[in-house]
Amino acid sequence: MVTKAVRLYGEMDVRLEEFQLPEMKEDEILAEVVTDSLCMSSYKAVTQAQRHKKVPEDIEENPVILGHEFCGRILQVGEKWKDQYQPGDKFVIQPNIGDKRGYAPGYSFRWMGGDATKIIFSNQVMENGSLLKYQGDTFFEGSLVEPLSCVVGAFNAQYHMKEMYSHEHVMGIREGGAMALLGATGPMGFLAIDFAIHGPKKPSVLVVTGRTQSKIDMAEKLYPVKEAAQNGVKLVYVNTRNMEDTAQTLCQYTEDQAGFDDVMIFAPDREMVSYGADMLKYDGCLNFFSGPADTAFSADVNFYDIHYNSTHFVGTSGGNTADMKQSIELIENKTVNAAKIVTHVLGLDQAAETTKHLPEIGGGKKIVYTHHKYPVIEVDKIGEISENNFIKGLKTILAKHGYLWSGEAERYFMNNAPDI
The missing domain is CATH 3.40.50.720 (NAD(P)-binding Rossmann-like Domain)
Structure with a gap:
């Protein structure tokens, strides 16, 4: 299975690459990522590389996939987990997977992270109860469950x-x-x-x-x-x-x-x-x-x-699984309006450079649509972008929602932005 992913090789050495995933094992799950939310913690990982406590020392030879605030769909389920998960299930991930080394998706693993089109969840994730079902009507809000x-x-x-x-x-x-x-x-x-x-x-x-x-x-x-x-x-x-x-x-x-x-x-x-x-x-x-x-x-x-x-x-550093489940309910029930903190959206082709420059960019959360390529859009300043048919349609939707990102805007972006 071919995937495209943003991988960390060393300090400020981040690359978007296409490569082959290994064959999925019977205790693993194959999934596609739809959205990832860029986090300052990823910036710290990029700037510190092997000095970061969650980043392995051998990333020059075995690079890791960045991104730990992600949401997507399950594609294939290994025999061990067929009673608990089904292809088509939407998911969010609890990055604190119970690894004794402190390792986590988005910092530590070759086949598992949010800035990717397809990934493989290792058995440890499911054993720890860290792969959580999500029934919200947007993917980008699923990526905001972790924060x-x-x-x-x-x-x-x-x-x-x-x-x-x-x-x-x-x-x-x-x-x-x-x-x-x-x-x-x-x-x-x-x-x-x-x-x-x-x-x-x-x-x-x-x-x-x-x-x-x-x-x-x-x-x-x-x-x-x-x-x-x-x-x-x-x-x-x-x-x-x-x-x-x-x-x-x-x-x-x-x-x-x-x-x-x-x-x-x-x-x-x-x-x-x-x-x-x-x-x-x-x-x-x-x-x-x-x-x-x-x-x-x-x-x-x-x-x-x-x-x-x-x-x-x-x-406190992150939330535990119970906090994640509570957050899923808050978003699914629309008790908390997580859309208010989304200030930028972008394609996977921009994720590496955007992560490297997060402090300079400022604003709120940046949502990566991993199956698309598109320049970074500042949501509330879309009127400043030279208008083409894509921007015209998106601008109409954003105006309808008070220039907040929304499910309608997400669906439009996913249906019309170029594939990566």
């Missing part, structure tokens, strides 16, 4: 005392409490705003910060204060760029200026971690969400508060 699960996992990992001085913890954010999302003006922060407003546990006060006004304005446009209020959440957007005492200023938005029950950090910034910790009230929980590239990253934290005010800290 949403990271946010869901972070919310689920928060914890608080059942009662004062209790050693029994209640998991999750404090319902009806005060919550701050610091540096939350990127795609993951946007998902966190959406989930805080629409999820099963809601804060009564939600403060969202950023340092770039245009990004804050975009967040407020996508997640209006009025919509949050309709869901019982007082939502406040704050630009912290020129604040002198950020912790004290932000705490003024909480009841009696007592501080926050839940604080999440969406940027690997030492100062932000320090003032985020200072914002916690008694039994407050801080989640360091953003993964730093610096292995020696540290920040000053007040241990007086840890001792006397029972403040505590968690760090």
